[in-house]
Amino acid sequence: MREEKQPSVYILASKLYGSLYIGVTSNLVGRIWQHRNGATLGHASKYKIYRLVHFEMFGEMELAIRREKQLKNWHRPWKINLINEHNPHWADLAVGLGLPPLGKKKPPDGP
Template sequence: MMADRYRGTIYTGVTADIGRRVEQHRSEGGSRFVKRYGLTQLVYTEWYDEIESALEQEKAIKKWRRQWKIDLIEQANPDWLDLTPFINA
């Protein structure tokens, strides 16, 4: 999940290469939504062995209420820190 700031706009997506996808979003080569709202911080990730499972979870989360998404992020990342340095390390 990408965000622009603490409790700001949230984007949910799926990728096989999270580091590359974050860089695409940051260089304005990602989705129109991310570009429009300036979402540059990776604030939450989940890892799956099968892409089908990841796609199912993405579709489910996109239907969630905003507060549920915030709660999910804050359980793992209460300060909404950018997680990119941790996935690229």
């Protein structure tokens, strides 16, 4: 079965008003899983930025990329206002997408 692509822009945060990371993907759940499981190296993994605090879905990747570039050029207070407008408690929105809450990893198999 082929996975359906859904272009998305997302903002991750390390904590309430913490470090932010903005990205674009065609598979939001898969990309968040990659961030949380160390499959991606870089700014987000270095600063443990894993909490999904905002996302926007698009019909075309070109529009998502344009929005990502726009958000990356915004001043930090504008980004914070955007998050606060839609998610004032900075809840982890990934839980609503079917991912486990942060800090609730399954124990490894074995003795």
